[in-house]
Amino acid sequence: MTSITSVELNYLVFRYLQESGFTHSAFALGYEAGINKCTIDGNMVPPAALISFVQKGLQYLEMEANLSNSDADADEDFSLLQPLDLITKDVRELRQMIKERKKSLQKERDKEKEKERETEREKEKEKEKEKEREKDKETEKEHERERARIREKERQEREKEVEKDRERDREKQHEDNADRGAIPDREEKTVVKHEENGISGGAEPMDISVPSTSQACEISSSNVMILEGHASEVCACAWSPTGSLLASGSGDSTARIWTIAEGTARSSMQNGPANVLVLKHVKGRTNEKSKDVTTLDWNGEGTLLATGSYDGQARIWSTNGELKSTLSKHKGPIFSLKWNKKGDFLLTGSCDKTAIVWDVKAEEWRQQFEFHTGPILDVDWRNNVSFATSSTDNMIYVCKVGETRPIKTFAGHQGEVNCVKWDPAGQLLASCSDDISAKIWSMKQEKYVYDLREHTKEIYTLRWSPTGPGSSNPNEQLVLAR
Numbered sequence: 001m002t003s004i005t006s007v008e009l010n011y012l013v014f015r016y017l018q019e020s021g022f023t024h025s026a027f028a029l030g031y032e033a034g035i036n037k038c039t040i041d042g043n044m045v046p047p048a049a050l051i052s053f054v055q056k057g058l059q060y061l062e063m064e065a066n067l068s069n070s071d072a073d074a075d076e077d078f079s080l081l082q083p084l085d086l087i088t089k090d091v092r093e094l095r096q097m098i099k100e101r102k103k104s105l106q107k108e109r110d111k112e113k114e115k116e117r118e119t120e121r122e123k124e125k126e127k128e129k130e131k132e133r134e135k136d137k138e139t140e141k142e143h144e145r146e147r148a149r150i151r152e153k154e155r156q157e158r159e160k161e162v163e164k165d166r167e168r169d170r171e172k173q174h175e176d177n178a179d180r181g182a183i184p185d186r187e188e189k190t191v192v193k194h195e196e197n198g199i200s201g202g203a204e205p206m207d208i209s210v211p212s213t214s215q216a217c218e219i220s221s222s223n224v225m226i227l228e229g230h231a232s233e234v235c236a237c238a239w240s241p242t243g244s245l246l247a248s249g250s251g252d253s254t255a256r257i258w259t260i261a262e263g264t265a266r267s268s269m270q271n272g273p274a275n276v277l278v279l280k281h282v283k284g285r286t287n288e289k290s291k292d293v294t295t296l297d298w299n300g301e302g303t304l305l306a307t308g309s310y311d312g313q314a315r316i317w318s319t320n321g322e323l324k325s326t327l328s329k330h331k332g333p334i335f336s337l338k339w340n341k342k343g344d345f346l347l348t349g350s351c352d353k354t355a356i357v358w359d360v361k362a363e364e365w366r367q368q369f370e371f372h373t374g375p376i377l378d379v380d381w382r383n384n385v386s387f388a389t390s391s392t393d394n395m396i397y398v399c400k401v402g403e404t405r406p407i408k409t410f411a412g413h414q415g416e417v418n419c420v421k422w423d424p425a426g427q428l429l430a431s432c433s434d435d436i437s438a439k440i441w442s443m444k445q446e447k448y449v450y451d452l453r454e455h456t457k458e459i460y461t462l463r464w465s466p467t468g469p470g471s472s473n474p475n476e477q478l479v480l481a482r
Contacts, residue, residue, distance in 0.1 A: 010035065019047060140310075227258055241298060254293065257305065281307070293308070299343045303319060310334075313327065313330070330352050355399070379420070390419065412448050418459065436459065437452060
């Protein structure tokens with residue numbers, strides 16, 4: 001390796017002093033070092049040769065410090081070392097400094113990248129929220145249109161009923177006094193055996209009772225109680241198992257718990273309003289459509305009321321109106337919710353096509369079921385751990401907590417399935433649909449057991465009587481109303 005001699009270095013320093021204007025220092029060095037006697041041709045030495053030489057040495061040292069035995073390439077950025085570091089430290093120390101500074105620089109770069117990723121995620125979330133808001137607005141408009149259609153339909157039905165009542169009254173005026181006596185209710189009962197479904201050893205034949213004539217039933221105004229207070233349509237109501245409390249949910253973003261004293265009549269209501277608790281689902285004004293209370297249900301002991309609303313949240317309230325917990329995971333309106341008999345699980349069905357089982361005590365979701373391809377319209381527990389769901393996709397699924405797939409699938413409806421209800425024994429499942437039929441299903445077979453088609457328009461709800469096996473009246477006949 002070529003090395004520089006002391007004579008050459010002295011000459012470079014001598015030239016540097018001359019070029020920098022240090023004349024006396026250059027003369028002293030030239031005299032003492034014998035510069036005039038050296039064989040170096042000054043014309044061959046470029047200006048600022050010493051500075052160029054030192055800079056190249058520093059660059060070499062910096063490159064040597066950046067290279068290690070395991071690195072194939074040098075880091076293209078040599079800004080990690082300062083000239084003073086290169087002059088005062090050896091290569092080993094320089095390498096350690098570079099290693100530490102690279103780590104620090106990498107951390108800074110990682111932080112910057114994480115910030116960029118976080119910014120991108122925030123932008124994506126904002127886009128998703130905007131999409132959700134647009135969907136909510138569209139769904140809200142559809143919801144409003146649907147309610148308007150229902151109200152118009154109900155108005156037309158009421159007008160038809162009024163006209164029918166008037167017609168019956170005119171006919172009664174032509175009857176004699178004897179014929180205007182008490183008219184016994186007559187019912188035609190037809191035993192329908194669905195042998196065509198191939199059922200053997202299944203459910204007993206069902207009696208379908210259809211009134212032979214439609215009789216008007218007048219209720220005295222003294223026996224009617226009107227509960228006023230909601231500022232919008234009432235979407236749901238439910239009696240507490242204790243019997244003295246009635247809960248109602250409305251489009252005014254509130255639910256109310258009414259205390260109904262036994263024997264209370266209209267006359268007693270005229271002196272003042274009923275004892276009522278207002279459960280506000282939004283702070284401030286109470287007409288935000290996103291907070292419509294769409295469904296509610298009491299637990300088995302009547303100590304807790306669960307409400308579901310259009311904002312996708314389920315809320316649990318005490319009987320004194322205290323909000324105990326808010327359950328949030330759905331991404332769409334909740335259309336149905338139910339407590340299991342034990343009272344430890346709450347089941348919710350949503351427009352986001354999922355059903356969720358909530359652990360009420362832990363105030364967190366236990367399991368989310370994503371089987372339907374359309375909004376879930378109704379849910380109902382079979383027992384404490386299994387339940388049924390129905391949807392706009394015409395399907396019914398029976399699910400079980402802990403299972404990742406449905407334990408039973410019922411397909412047969414040709415329209416949206418609006419309601420599902422298990423009988424008290426949990427053996428038969430009733431369903432009703434926009435296809436103008438109600439069906440009864442058994443866990444023992446795939447096809448429906450009964451197909452009931454007496455209605456001429458869509459069926460929206462049905463209920464089993466609290467009789468038969470599994471009920472408190474096991475010796476009485478099981479009845480289905482729809």
